[in-house]
Amino acid sequence: MSTGVRRRMGVEERRQQLIGVALELFSRRSPDEVSIDEIASAAGISRPLVYHYFPGKHSLYEAALKRAAEDLAGRFNEPHEGPLGARLLRVMRRFFDFVDEHGPGFSALMRGGPAVSADGIGAKDHVSATNALIDSVRQAAYEQMLSHLGVTDPSPRLELVVRSWISLAESTALIWLDGRRVPRGELEVQLVHDFAALAAVGALHDEETAALLHTMAGNEPADGPFAELVGRLMSLAS
């Protein structure tokens, strides 16, 4: 029952609250501009109490990053139902939602590397931990894509197509964040088209990719993003 008195939080609950507060601050501004004082103030606790739960900004940043990574990886989950183009488009929407919510933090992380390690304590371990986290999200995206493509053991070329498209989605999001001069809805569709386009180029050199593209194209409805792409490319070429 609420008595107007602030309830004491348990250790884990307080840690989770701090991570949430920190993630929000680290998302909205470049993480190296966020101070522990600000985090303490936003969480409504004292600076020493923050240090009681996290030895430094560093470890709080890592915990926030871990939560963001889990959040992002979760957004790649998409039911294996309906045409692939529409599935990909839904995933791209959720990806841009994430990028939109975490803009400055996402940019700082992907562009600049973790400047939060500026205190120099264990900077190298921090860089490794951060990169391992980024790689784990990329790997989750890669595995989701393979499962939607119905492939378990891809050819090197198909692996390259999927992985390089994932990196294209990252860089497209980063370029978008820098000024937001193209509507994000268009970029979500564009990235679905880009996947088909990169797969088509890959198909020129690799039978497995060609077979896959053939199956994909066969299952697409006439009003889906893939069919739209083919139609418009044909009219462009003529």
Next chain:
Amino acid sequence: MSTGVRRRMGVEERRQQLIGVALELFSRRSPDEVSIDEIASAAGISRPLVYHYFPGKHSLYEAALKRAAEDLAGRFNEPHEGPLGARLLRVMRRFFDFVDEHGPGFSALMRGGPAVSADGIGAKDHVSATNALIDSVRQAAYEQMLSHLGVTDPSPRLELVVRSWISLAESTALIWLDGRRVPRGELEVQLVHDFAALAAVGALHDEETAALLHTMAGNEPADGPFAELVGRLMSLAS
């Protein structure tokens, strides 16, 4: 005249020699595995003398990186002659030459960030300096591309197409380095095709990109990489 006695080098000459030796070592293995002792030994001088020219591995790494960046940016220079597809292909060859020569160092830099800042001294400045250098190379690539496309003030969409293709070239090279399971010659051609494919997708949404694609296609010979792409995509689609 050679007398068999080692000639004394001037300060700048010695610095340049050390940078060259360091770059070679940093290129062949992950930079954080290379010690100052090794650099000293490869340069044929004492460890303290290395420190006389460079305050630490850190600053030597940065100097080596700067030379590598200038080298790479130089390889983007391509005469404005002949069809665009063939020009791009020559640039991709030189890019993969560079990646091939500097494999482990290139991977460590682009994947892991500068682990050489592990000593924690000025780690943040080091990260900034390294990223500024990487960005300057990307910018050089971008400006070269625009000049070959004959564009000075691109639409946001065209800028996105060019910048995201540059990042695709980076990630393709990184994925290639991890096992080299696709012949690099095929990837060089693939990246030229990828550019055309991404530009075609961009053209669906943007008039400037469409007009550019039209001009590009009109200037391509029947045996160039762009014509090959269109022909093969057509047969794939039918």
